[in-house]
Amino acid sequence: MLSITTPYLMNISLDMLSESVGLLFFFLGLYALELKKNRLSGIIFAVSFFSRPSYLIFFIAGFIYLYLFKRDSLKPVLIWFLSTSALFLLFVFINNGMLYFHEGVRFIEGHFSLWGRGQNSELSWFDNIFSFVNMPYIFLIFLLFKQERRFTLLYLLFVCYFLWILFAQNPDSLRHVIPLIFIANIFLSIYLKKMPLILFLILSFNIFHILQYDEKISPIEQIAKNRALTERIIIANRGIEILRTVYNYRVADNYYGESAKYLNEQNRVYIITAKKPKEADYEIYKGRFVGEKTLYLLKE
Template sequence: MALASMATTYWLWSQPAALGSDDAFYFSNGIEHFSVLEFSPHFPGYPAFISLARLASLFLDDATQALISTTRLAALLIPWLSYALLRASGCQQSYAAVGFLLCAGQPLLLGLGLQGLSDSAGLIWLLALLLTLQRNHLYLAGLMLGLLLATRPSYAPLIVAPLCWILYLEPRRLLQLLPGGLIIGLLSLGFVLYHDSSAYFYEGWRFIQGHFQLWGNSSLGTVQSGSWSESLTDYFGSCLALVVLAIPVLWLIWRQRTPETILLLVTFIFSLVWTLGAQNPLNLRHMAPSLILLICLLCIALSRLHIRKLSIILSIFLFTGGLIQTLSLMEWQPKQPPLQQARIWLEQQSTGQLATNYGVDLLRHQLPTFAVADTYYPGASKRVLQSGGWRLSATQLNDDSLVMKQQFSARFPGEQSLWIYQYKIDIY
């Protein structure tokens, strides 16, 4: 376990600490100047995550370093918290170690450490919440609950399962969560109101409407691009195989259920339903909570198999499969994020015009000599292309009038590869 953690640490710190998306850019701005109205960061502000990054900035040179270091450290803690959660759930030490190794080597979870987003920090508070509940430290669990919501508010539906679990076992003990949760909640509310006043609530309503009606790209929205079956198939090789693996695991957990395993099982179900229904399938990172909980449930199921030789064989098979997946999907050499690769390439070109649907604000900031148009506005994008400018896209375009000039590949699953195009010379 120590060796796996060292290898993970080496890989995370060998990769450049660079911004790879507009969201990460907004977070880095929020470390120095917080305002959801100015998208630094965007709504709902993530006050606990910003506070963690600001704490890191006291020891580092700039906001980008502080942001990426925060997500790196959070990603490193995920396997250790998963191990502690498995042990608290009654899983044998050897199978808990298998869970640690599977989490430590998951390409998706490793990638969370480099994206500069709140997912990895939110995951450690989610795992800490489940762990403190299982160990019956409810006052501490209240603090974890507050930190979870203030770090990653989109995980709010996931806490329904732990709350229902407490109500089922002993409803009166739910009150013990309130002090810690209220402390973090009031501090966070004061933080955002101090910076944005009542406008924070108007921005919140606009954001909720936008997520489900405009840009959210979820199955609950009006339009959806891509699907979770496609994303999971790309990551695991077969979505059907994943379902076939999950069903017997969930059945065995239910058949040999304990209060601790029921907590994990119900949280997994809530997480999966929320992700499939309300999250963007083009962002694989949204599946991280479900993936971690499935790994934990899988290890618990293995530890409870009555045929010990079979459980050992299956553990070796899973570890080998995870290792092969990690080796095949990861970029091991130090490499810039695709958006930074594109920026470096564009700086070497003579044409200073660009139309893009990805990283618009970050590119405008880092390419001050470029005219960067947002393809959300077709007229501006068309003028850029007709004057010989570039078209940077997060998807491969099937347009006979465009010729692809360069591809900027992702470093890990869940990171967006980019392609750059230009009009064919004979068109205009």
């Protein structure tokens, strides 16, 4: 119930990115491992890894755990994980050739040097983690006083992934915290199962927070329905392809700063931004769920 009612569930459901598939197969793999189905676990983990390569930190931590505490499971899990991953890699290589590797290198370099660690973000992981929506997780303090050996793997996964997002993920993308939320829900369900009143209050809190969002479509789609946009060039760094291909608007990518600046100086434009303007005439388009950015439409 904690996971079903968490406000973050809508994030991975409606974002249509790879987190949902990666997490599904990751937890299925953990379940298979718990049942001692080591080969199946390795195969499922490979599916999770290729769905969401940034979960590599999970598998590194997991293999270290198996080496230290369940060495008899390490070999079959690792063999089937690597062999299944090799099959996926072969399939991708046959279809894309070396382009896949070139794109991978380009993406990794861009992630760590340009955007992926919050280089251009005004937020921090402190802001995201200690936000109001996460207040129920204050009960995780119980972990400091009552730790169970059977959850050693989950403790390790939680800590390693927490450090990973702190140093290697963008706080602008709140979806990166979702794996921690689901693992934390497992911890909470264990420690609160004998506290039905507190559990009820947490579930009520989650539902209340979900109901605060009443938008039916994404902010960029809300903006796109404004037919006045046809009158001017749009400068944006979000939803560019949607605005161009679906709605046929004239859009300049704000990533190319000099070009966008020139267009702004030479034309009357609309600007779409996720940064709240300080002094300007703007319209607000709110997100549908926690983590979806509110967008602002400025007329200049």
